[in-house]
Amino acid sequence: MRLFELLLFLSDIGLFALTVFLKKGRRRMPVFVASGIAMLLLVVHGTVEGYRVQLIFPYCLTILFLAISGYRYFSKSGPKKIPRFVTGLAYAAIAIMLVVTAGLLYAFPVFKLPAPTGEFKVATQTFHFVDTHREENFDPSRDGNRELMVQVWYPAQAGNGKYAPFIPDTRILRYMASNYGLPGFTLQHLKYVSSHAYSGAEVSSAQASYPLILANPGFGSSRFLHTSQAENLASHGYIVAAIDHTYNTFATEFPDGRITTSNTNDLFSPNHDYRTESGNRDKLGKVLTDDVAFVLDQFELVQSGQIPSRLKGKMDLGHVGVFGHSIGGATAYDAAYDPRIAVGIDLDGALYRLRDREGLQKPFLFINSQSEFDRLKKVMDNHIYTDAELKRMGNTRAWMDQVTEDKKLELERMRETVASGGQFLYIDRTEHLNFTGVQYLSPVFKLLGVTGKIAPDRANAVINAYMLDFFDRYLKNQGGSLMNGPDSRYPEVKIVTSLL
Secondary structure, three states: OOHHHHHHHHHHHHHHHHHHHOOHHHHHHHHHHHHHHHHHHHHHHHHHHOOOHHHHHHHHHHHHHHHHHHHHHHOOOOOOOOOHHHHHHHHHHHHHHHHHHHHHHHHOOOOOOOOOOOOOEEEEEEEEEEEEEEEOOOOOOOOOEEEEEEEEEEEEOOOOOOOOEOOOOHHHHHHHHHHOOOOOOOOHHHHHOEOOEEEOOOEOOOOOOEEEEEEEOOOOEOHHHHHHHHHHHHHOOOEEEEEEOOOOEOEEEOOOOOEEEOOHHHHOOOOOOHHHHHHHHHHHHHHHHHHHHHHHHHHHHHHHOOOOOOOOOOEEEEEEEEEEEOHHHHHHHHHOOOOOOOEEEEEOOOOOOOOOOOOOOOOEEEEEEHHHHHHHHHHHOOOOOOHHHHHHHOOOHHHHHHHHHHHHHHHHHHHHHHOOOOOEEEEOOOOHHHHOOHHHHOOHHHHHOOOOOOOHHHHHHHHHHHHHHHHHHHHOOOOOHHHHOOOOOOOOEEEOHHHO
């Protein structure tokens, strides 16, 4: 909770307490003075921090207290008698709304992203790329080429002014809320969350160039939800480009004001059989993989100066990495077949296009949530699902048999790849969304099991440490100690490569 909104909320509790516990003859002056202080806090809070919907009741209550106490303080006539039951109802309503407000402030914090751990300051820039060689297939109502928004974080020479906001395209917040089943106004307070990156600063001159890493969000996600990972890598001397895969994100805003939303879920239906679903995922995956190849093409043009940018000549395109989460992790794996990409990391993503290629012969790191590893372990152990388990999962035995068949092939692909470098590990007490900024949106997600029992800051620190260590080893020929085996600093990490 931010300072002035906390003070405002506490002042309203104090006002309520004065009104309830002071006798009528003694409350006029204290309540009037306290109301004035609360009103001052309201103005300062709005000016310095910004108003938000979760505090609508304290805002109204503050104004109401000031109006009533001011009228009573300056009025010559005595206060009118109000029936006791009416007063009791009013007090009960105020108490309930204060409790509700406390719950809302807990559930929807204006959180702080963890600060990057590297020595470089960080800057950010956003690119709009149009692939003139590909038509857009996910929106049949619109004729045109495939367009992508790509946000880049890079080591900065110096930063001026305020940090860039966590989510600069605030119009997408209502789509973000809808994506999590919430009313559109619910997440508007996220416009007050700050990043740790400056907008458009010069690239640091400490090095001639920096390795490039391409990042891929998952299904219905967004590039913003990997800000902490990107900032941390950039602070350690990497240029990180996160791709908003159009129509696979919850929303993407383009420079002309258009907003696209996720419609790739139209590829999937509960009426499909498993092979149809799997085939559609492969088709989606190919588009995402082609997005990565196209973006890498564009950065080659940026590097040469054909696309104007401060990044001209600053990217080491001989050392390119890729990572992603969920289907974005699968995209990272599939895109790594591109000879221009040296290494990659899959964050809790099930692979696609398993039958299209042989195993990837490159260093690759697979980091799973505990829940995903538990599912893979059942496949390794040839677990036979009971009818009760299948019913609870909502799957048929025929469906699960095909899932198991594909998972076995996936594990074989992972084994072949890890043999070329990297590891297969999971992080204890994590769930799928602990690999994204979703874990910071609300502590309620943790209570509901949407994110794991691990603290968000701890999960973020562990993931960032292992990602950095892996990329350092293979893109900078330094570090890499965490790839050698268990480390006492990170007891949550379980290296299970031997199980492959």
